[in-house]
Amino acid sequence: MADEKTQVRFGILGCAxxxxxxxxxxxxxxxxxxxxxxxxxxxxxxxFVVKNSLPxxxxxxxxxxxxxxxxxxxxVYVPLPTSLHLxxxxxxxxxxxxxxxxxPTALNVGELDRILDACESNGVxxxxxxxxxxxxxxxxxxxxxxxxxxxxxxxxxxxxxSYFPPQDFFENNIRTKADLDCFGALGDAGWxxxxxxxxxxxxxxxxxxxALPAATIHNSNGVIMSTTAxxxxxxxxxxxxxxxxxxxxxxxxxxxxxxxxxxxxxxxIIPYEESSASFSFTSGAAFVDLHIGWNxxxxxxxxxxxxxxxxxxxxxxxxxxxxxxxxxIRPDKMWGDISRTSQVVLDAVKSSVDSGKMVYI
Amino acid sequence: MADEKTQVRFGILGCAxxxxxxxxxxxxxxxxxxxxxxxxxxxxxxxFVVKNSLPxxxxxxxxxxxxxxxxxxxxVYVPLPTSLHLxxxxxxxxxxxxxxxxxPTALNVGELDRILDACESNGVxxxxxxxxxxxxxxxxxxxxxxxxxxxxxxxxxxxxxSYFPPQDFFENNIRTKADLDCFGALGDAGWxxxxxxxxxxxxxxxxxxxALPAATIHNSNGVIMSTTAxxxxxxxxxxxxxxxxxxxxxxxxxxxxxxxxxxxxxxxIIPYEESSASFSFTSGAAFVDLHIGWNxxxxxxxxxxxxxxxxxxxxxxxxxxxxxxxxxIRPDKMWGDISRTSQVVLDAVKSSVDSGKMVYI
Numbered sequence: 230m231a232d233e234k235t236q237v238r239f240g241i242l243g244c245a246x247x248x249x250x251x252x253x254x255x256x257x258x259x260x261x262x263x264x265x266x267x268x269x270x271x272x273x274x275x276x277f278v279v280k281n282s283l284p285x286x287x288x289x290x291x292x293x294x295x296x297x298x299x300x301x302x303x304x305v306y307v308p309l310p311t312s313l314h315l316x317x318x319x320x321x322x323x324x325x326x327x328x329x330x331x332x333p334t335a336l337n338v339g340e341l342d343r344i345l346d347a348c349e350s351n352g353v354x355x356x357x358x359x360x361x362x363x364x365x366x367x368x369x370x371x372x373x374x375x376x377x378x379x380x381x382x383x384x385x386x387x388x389x390x391s392y393f394p395p396q397d398f399f400e401n402n403i404r405t406k407a408d409l410d411c412f413g414a415l416g417d418a419g420w421x422x423x424x425x426x427x428x429x430x431x432x433x434x435x436x437x438x439x440a441l442p443a444a445t446i447h448n449s450n451g452v453i454m455s456t457t458a459x460x461x462x463x464x465x466x467x468x469x470x471x472x473x474x475x476x477x478x479x480x481x482x483x484x485x486x487x488x489x490x491x492x493x494x495x496x497x498i499i500p501y502e503e504s505s506a507s508f509s510f511t512s513g514a515a516f517v518d519l520h521i522g523w524n525x526x527x528x529x530x531x532x533x534x535x536x537x538x539x540x541x542x543x544x545x546x547x548x549x550x551x552x553x554x555x556x557x558i559r560p561d562k563m564w565g566d567i568s569r570t571s572q573v574v575l576d577a578v579k580s581s582v583d584s585g586k587m588v589y590i
Numbered sequence: 591m592a593d594e595k596t597q598v599r600f601g602i603l604g605c606a607x608x609x610x611x612x613x614x615x616x617x618x619x620x621x622x623x624x625x626x627x628x629x630x631x632x633x634x635x636x637x638f639v640v641k642n643s644l645p646x647x648x649x650x651x652x653x654x655x656x657x658x659x660x661x662x663x664x665x666v667y668v669p670l671p672t673s674l675h676l677x678x679x680x681x682x683x684x685x686x687x688x689x690x691x692x693x694p695t696a697l698n699v700g701e702l703d704r705i706l707d708a709c710e711s712n713g714v715x716x717x718x719x720x721x722x723x724x725x726x727x728x729x730x731x732x733x734x735x736x737x738x739x740x741x742x743x744x745x746x747x748x749x750x751x752s753y754f755p756p757q758d759f760f761e762n763n764i765r766t767k768a769d770l771d772c773f774g775a776l777g778d779a780g781w782x783x784x785x786x787x788x789x790x791x792x793x794x795x796x797x798x799x800x801a802l803p804a805a806t807i808h809n810s811n812g813v814i815m816s817t818t819a820x821x822x823x824x825x826x827x828x829x830x831x832x833x834x835x836x837x838x839x840x841x842x843x844x845x846x847x848x849x850x851x852x853x854x855x856x857x858x859i860i861p862y863e864e865s866s867a868s869f870s871f872t873s874g875a876a877f878v879d880l881h882i883g884w885n886x887x888x889x890x891x892x893x894x895x896x897x898x899x900x901x902x903x904x905x906x907x908x909x910x911x912x913x914x915x916x917x918x919i920r921p922d923k924m925w926g927d928i929s930r931t932s933q934v935v936l937d938a939v940k941s942s943v944d945s946g947k948m949v950y951i
Contacts, residue, residue, distance in 0.1 A: 250880045384838040385818070387748050387831065392876075393849055436804075443798060443948075444822045444829040457746065457829045459818060461805045468805040468818045470748065470831040477745040478852045479875040479884070484843065488754055491839045495854070495870075499877060501884045509856075514840040515753075516860060519611045521898060523840070523862045537882060587804075 235555070237547035238264035238303045240288075240296035240326070242317055244277040245308040247331065251358070252281055254539035255306070261547040263287055264303075267296045293317060297324040304550055307331060308358070310409040311416060315340045322347035327354040327550045327560075329543070330568075333416035338572045345565045354549045356542070356564040357571075359424055361498050363545055364538040366506040367428075369530060373492060374429060374485060379512040381488030386469035388425045388484075390418035390498065391455075391477035398475070405452055405475075413452035415578060419473035421498045423574045424567075425483040426460060426469040432570050435460035435469070438588045440581035446476065458578045489513065500538070507531045596916070598908035599625035599664045601649075601657035601687070603678055605638040606669040608692065612719070613642055615900035616667070622908040624648055625664075628657045654678060658685040665911055668692060669719070671770040672777060676701040683708035688715040688911045688921075690904070691929075694777035699933045706926045715910045717903070717925040718932075720785055722859050724906055725899040727867040728789075730891060734853060735790060735846060740873040742849030747830035749786045749845075751779035751859065752816075752838035759836070766813055766836075774813035776939060780834030782859045784935045785928075786844040787821060787830040793931050796821035796830070799949045801942035807837065819939045850874065861899070868892045 239255045241248050244266065255263045263283065268274040271291030278289055290296055296305060297320055304327035307317055314335050318328050328348055334357050335341040348355040361367055374380050391414075394402070403409040404417050412419070427434070440458040448454050455474035461467070484493040490512035500506035509527040517524055536544065552558035577588040600616045602609050605627065616624045624644065629635040632652030639650055651657050657666060658681060665688035668678055675696050679689050689709055695718050696702040709716040722728055735741050752775075755763070764770040765778050773780070788795070801819040809815050816835035822828070845854040851873035861867035870888040878885055897905065913919035938949040 247881070250882060253880065253882075381839065384752075384816075384835065385750065385833045387750065387833070389746065389748065389845065389847060391745075391847065439802060441800060441820050441822065441829060443824070444820065444827075446827055455745075455827075457820060457831060459802050459805065459820065459831070461802060463804070466805075466807055466816075466837075468802060468833065470818060470820070470833070472746045472748070472829065472831070472847070474745065476827075476849065477847050478742065478850055478872070479877070480847055480852055482845065482854075484750065486750060486752065486833070486838050486841055488837065489839055491841055493843075493856070495888055496884065499881055499883065501887045503882055511839070516840070519614065520608070520860055521611060521614075521864050521900075522860065523857065526862045527856055539882075 235551065236260055236262040237550045238262055238301055240265040240267065240299060240302035240305045242267055242293045242296055242305055242307045243309045244268045244273050248306070248308045249281055250539055251306050251308070251543070252283070254537065254543045257536055257540035258543040258547060260551060261543050264301055265290060265296050265299055267291070267293050297321055297326060302326060303554065304329060304546070310403040311336055311412065312409050315343060318344040319347040322351045322353050325351055325353060329356050329358060329546050331358045332420045333412055333575055334568045334572050336411055337576050338569065341569060341572045345569065348560065348565065352553065352560060354546065354553060354560045356546045357568040359421070360539045360542050363541040364500065364506060365534050366500070366508060366532040369532050370492060370494070370508055373490070373510055374487070380490040382465065383429055383467050383485060383487050385467065385486045386426045386429050386483065388422035388471040389480045389482045390421045391472065391474040392418070392479045393477055394475060399448065405448055405450065407450040407452050411452065412575065412579060413454060414473050414475045415453045415456055416575065419456065419471065419578065420571060420575060421481065422471035422473055424571050425497055426471060427570055427574065429485045430462065430467065432567055433462065434570050434573055434590045436463040436590065437461045438574060438577040438581050438590060440578050442582055442585040445582050453582065456582055458581065460574065503537045505531055505533045596912065597621055597623040598911045599623055599662055600667055601626040601628065601660060601663035602667045603628055603654045603657060604670045605629045605634050609667070609669045610642055611900055612667050612669070612904070613644070615898065615904045618897055618901035619904040619908060621912060622904050625662055626651060626657050626660055628652070628654050658682055658687060663687060664915065665690060665907070671764040672697055672773065673770050676704060679705040680708040683712045683714050686712055686714060690717050690719060690907050692719045693781045694773055694936055695929045695933050697772055698937050699930065702930055702933045706930065709921065709926065713914065713921060715907065715914060715921045717907045718929040720782070721900045721903045724902040725861065725867060726895050727861070727869060727893040730893050731853060731855070731869055734851070734871055735848070741851040743826065744790055744828050744846060744848055746828065746847045747787045747790050747844065749783035749832040750841045750843045751782045752833065752835040753779070753840045754838055755836060760809065766809055766811065768811040768813050772813065773936065773940060774815060775834050775836045776814045776817055777936065780817065780832065780939065781932060781936060782842065783832035783834055785932050786858060787832060788931055788935065790846045791823065791828065793928055794823065795931050795934055795951045797824040797951065798822045799935060799938035799942050799951060801939050803943055803946040806943050814943065817943055819942065821935065864898045866892055866894045
C-alpha cells in the first residue's frame with residue numbers, strides 16, 4: 230500500500246484539458262498524490278474538481294500563487310500556455326517546488342535555460358511532460374536500436390505527428406495564438422517528432438536543420454499549422470525527416486532505419502491501448518532467390534505495462550523528488566538535458582522556417 | 591489453356607539478374623511466352639538457359655541485334671544498364687518490337703522522350719518495369735486514397751527504399767559506375783519512392799524538388815549511394831519526403847497521410863509473399879476521452895493475387911500488345927506518361943543534389 234506520508238504531493242497550475250489526464254496519473258502512481266489544483270478563476274477550478282470526481286481533500290485555489298505558497302505542495306505540474314512557462318516555472322522553483330512542465334518547454338532555449346537554472350539553483354527536479362519516454366515499450370525499442378548486431382547504426386529516421394481538430398480549435402485554442410504559443414503545430418505535434426528522432430540518436434543534436442518554408446502553412450496569426458523539416462548529423466551521415474500538422478489525420482509514427490535492422494511504431498506518443506503496446510521490427514531482411522519475396526516478415530513485439538505511461542512518468546518524477554527530499558540526492562539533470570536538446574532543435578526548425586535557410590546547430 | 595499462336599513472344603536483351611525474374615514472369619503470364627534470350631556473350635546466354643531451366647525451344651543469341659532481327663519476337667524486355675537504354679529501346683522500336691524497359695528508364699528525360707517518340711512513331715507499346723503498379727494491392731490502396739469520405743485529401747507522403755548489398759556490389763555492380771548508371775541508389779531505389787509518391791498524387795508532378803546535398807553520400811565515382819529529398823505541390827499544399835540508399839537495411843515503405851485517413855505498407859515494391867499482400871489503414875482515428883488511448887487500431891487489409899505482380903505486369907503489357915497486333919488498337923500512352931513524370935522528378939532530384947538548390951518543375 231502507498232504510504233501517504235511519503236507520497237509526493239502535487240499541485241496543478243491551471244485546468245487545461247491535459248491536466249485531467251495528468252491529475253488521474255498522479256493518483257494512479259503509487260508514490261504521488263494530488264494535493265491542490267488551481268485556476269485563475271475559482272469557479273473553473275471547482276468545475277474541474279466535479280468533472281474529474283476529485284476527493285474533498287484536494288485543495289482548490291483561485292490563483293497559481295496560492296499553490297506555490299502552500300507548504301504541503303512538493304511539486305507542481307504546469308500545463309499553462311507556453312508563453313507563461315518562464316514566469317511560473319521559475320517562480321515555482323524559487324518556492325522550492327519541483328517542476329513537471331508541459332511541452333513545448335519554453336518560447337526559446339534562452340527561456341528554458343532560465344527555468345533550468347532556477348531549478349538547479351533551488352535544488353528542485355525538472356522534467357517535461359513527454360509521456361512516451363516512460364513507457365516500457367520505449368525501453369524495449371531502445372534495446373533493439375542499441376543492439377549493433379541486430380540493428381547496426383542508425384541511418385535515417387522519419388516521424389509524423391498530426392491531428393485534424395474541429396473548427397473551434399482553430400479559432401480558440403492557445404496553440405493557434407501567436408502571443409500564447411509561437412510554435413503552433415511545430416511545438417505541439419513536432420515536439421514529439423523531434424523528441425523521437427533525438428531519442429533514436431541518443432540525444433545528440435544534429436549538425437544542421439533544414440525546414441521547408443514553401444511547405445509550411447501558417448494561420449492568419451502567423452502560427453505554424455503544418456510543416457516539414459530535415460535534420461542531418463554530419464559525423465554519422467544520418468538524416469531524419471519529420472512532418473507535423475494540425476491539418477491531417479491522426480498520426481504519431483516513427484520509423485528508424487539502421488544498417489542491419491529497422492523498426493516502426495504507429496502509436497508512439499499515445500499507445501492505442503493503456504495496458505500494452507507494440508512495435509514492429511525486422512533485422513537481416515533480404516530477398517529470397519529471384520527476388521520474388523523476403524526471407525522474413527516483420528515481427529511484432531508486444532510490451533505490457535503495469536501503469537499507463539503518464540502514471541509511469543509521474544512515478545519516475547516522484548521517485549526523483551523523494552530521493553531529493555528524503556535522501557538529499559541531487560536532482561537528476563538528464564531530463565533537463567533532454568528537454569534542452571529538443572528545445573534547441575525546435576528553435577532551429579522555427580528559425581529555418583522563418584529564414585528559409587539551413588540552420589547550423 | 592493458353593493459345594501459343596496468340597501469345598506475345600518475348601525476347602530479352604541481356605542476362606541481368608533481374609532478367610531471371612522477368613523470364614519466369616513471361617512464362618507464368620497466360621498471354622506471353624519467352625521466345626529468345628541474348629547476351630553479348632553466347633556462353634553467358636547459354637548459362638542463363640541452364641540456370642533458369644528454360645526449354646530448348648527458347649532461341650539463344652550472342653548479340654542483342656539478333657533478337658531484334660528475329661521476326662518471331664513481338665516484344666523485348668530490356669534490363670540493360672541505364673546508359674544503354676536509349677540506343678537499344680529506340681532500335682527495338684524501329685524494328686517494331688514493343689518495349690518493356692527496366693527502370694530507371696533513361697539517363698535523363700530528353701533521352702526518354704526520344705525512346706517514347708520512337709515507340710509512338712513505330713506504333714509499339716512502351717512500359718517500364720515497375721512491377722508493384724500491377725499488384726491488386728496497389729489498386730485496393732488506390733481505392734482507399736481516392737475515397738474522399740474515408741481518406742480526404744493527400745497531405746503528406748513518406749517513402750523509404752533501401753538495401754545494404756555485399757561489398758562486391760560496391761566494386762562491380764553497374765549501379766555504382768558513373769558511366770553506366772549516373773543515378774545510383776536514386777535511380778535504383780529512389781525510382782520506387784518517386785513512383786510511389788507520384789502514384790499517391792495521381793502522377794501530378796510536384797511544384798518543387800529539394801534534395802539535401804549535405805545528407806547525400808556519393809561513392810568515389812561520384813555516384814549517389816544514399817540521399818534524402820522533399821517534394822512539394824503548391825496548389826494542394828502537399829509535401830512528400832523520401833530516403834533511398836545502398837547503405838541501409840532492406841526497406842520499401844510508403845506512408846500516405848490524408849486529412850481523414852492514412853495508410854502504410856512496408857513491402858511495397860516486392861511483397862513479403864508472392865500470393866498475397868497487405869496494407870494497414872485507419873480512417874477517422876481520434877483519441878478517446880482523457881487521451882488515454884485511441885478509438886480504433888489500424889486495420890490490415892489483405893489482398894490475394896492470382897499471379898505474382900511481375901507476371902501481372904507482363905500480362906497487362908501483353909494484353910496491350912495483343913490489342914495492337916490483333917485489333918489495331920493504338921498503343922496506350924498512359925504507361926509512358928507515368929514513366930516520364932517519374933523521370934522528370936528523378937532528374938530534378940539529381941539536379942538539386944548537384945546544385946544544392948531547390949528545383950522548380
